[in-house]
Amino acid sequence: AQSVTQPDIHITVSEGASLELRCNYSYGATPYLFWYVQSPGQGLQLLLKYFSGDTLVQGIKGFEAEFKRSQSSFNLRKPSVHWSDAAEYFCAVGKAGGGNKLTFGTGTQLKVEL
Amino acid sequence: EAGVAQSPRYKIIEKRQSVAFWCNPISGHATLYWYQQILGQGPKLLIQFQNNGVVDDSQLPKDRFSAERLKGVDSTLKIQPAKLEDSAVYLCASSTSGTSAGQFFGPGTRLTVL
Numbered sequence: 367a368q369s370v371t372q373p374d375i376h377i378t379v380s381e382g383a384s385l386e387l388r389c390n391y392s393y394g395a396t397p398y399l400f401w402y403v404q405s406p407g408q409g410l411q412l413l414l415k416y417f418s419g420d421t422l423v424q425g426i427k428g429f430e431a432e433f434k435r436s437q438s439s440f441n442l443r444k445p446s447v448h449w450s451d452a453a454e455y456f457c458a459v460g461k462a463g464g465g466n467k468l469t470f471g472t473g474t475q476l477k478v479e480l
Numbered sequence: 481e482a483g484v485a486q487s488p489r490y491k492i493i494e495k496r497q498s499v500a501f502w503c504n505p506i507s508g509h510a511t512l513y514w515y516q517q518i519l520g521q522g523p524k525l526l527i528q529f530q531n532n533g534v535v536d537d538s539q540l541p542k543d544r545f546s547a548e549r550l551k552g553v554d555s556t557l558k559i560q561p562a563k564l565e566d567s568a569v570y571l572c573a574s575s576t577s578g579t580s581a582g583q584f585f586g587p588g589t590r591l592t593v594l
Contacts, residue, residue, distance in 0.1 A: 370522075400582065409484070409571055409585035410523070456522050466511055466575055466583065467536060470522030 368393045368459050372471035379447050380479045387442040387474050389457035398460035399440040400468065401431055405453045413455075416440065427451070452478045482506065484586035486572050492592045498560035501589045505553070505574030511535075512549055513583060514557050515571040523571055529555065530577070559591075567593045 369392045379385055391397055398417050402410040414425025421433040431442045440457060454475050458468040485504040493499050505512050510531050515523035526545065528536040531552040540547070544563070549555040559566055569590050573583040 402585075407587070409587045410573075412582045412584070415582050458522075466513075467525060467528060468583065470524070472520070472522050 368397070368461060368469045370457050370459050370469055370471035372455075372457055372474050374474045375472070376475045376477065378477040378479060381449050382446050385442075385444045385447045385451070385476070387455050387457075387476070389440045389442065389471060390438050391440060391457070391459045392438065393459055393461070395461075399431075399433060400458040400460065401425065401429070401440075401442050402456045402458060402470075403427075403453045404456065404473075410456060413442070447476075447478055449478045449480055452476055484572055484574055484584055486570075486586035486589055488589055489587065490590050490592075492594065493562055494594050495564055496561040498558065499562055499591060500556055500558045501570050501572075501591075503555045503557070503572030503586060505555070505572070506584055508576070509574035509584070510552070510577045511575045512555050513573040513575075514547055514555070515573065517569040517571055517588070519568070526557070562591075562593045564593050567591055 371390045373388050400415045401413040403413050404410045413429050414423050416423050416433045424430050429444050433440050454473045456473045457471045460468045487502050512529045514526045516526050517523045526540045527547045529549040532549045547557045569588040571588045573585045575583045
């Protein structure tokens, strides 16, 4: 069965600092990988997704993520964090040919210090 | 383009009462999902529809939860009777057909069972 691990429950960074959120997945074949962001009281917004090809994918709001098959990882990065980036971030894995079914990690809560 | 709409946004009920949630997906999206998100956890898929047919309901507690998607557009999720552990945010999402399509989420309904 597919699974996702987000080892950091909470992360605090200063505004303007760089950010990396970790995501490790377990899946027997090539996964489809996603990062979503959830602001308080809101639904999830898709930041970026990886299906194939270039292992470095660009998303919205200046985020990027790199797929590393050898490490089963799909870490999310941003060079300079803004206070408005404070939110909860979820990594998700989908199954190729699996009809869009996603398995989510438990999320990482990002706090930005001014 | 209008997003996924959900109502109500908040609901408080007593245990053993019944409750229903409504979702209107993005126009043209054939696939509709209901997720349960318990505080501190990632969303968990309850049921997935393709048009008006059920694709996956393996994690739906069928003794108390039911869902329908008449005419392949709007959907309703019902809980009867509710238990304390049903307190959660219920998220609706939709997507176009195809494995690579990302899912678009509504704002969710926060259910509190007392």
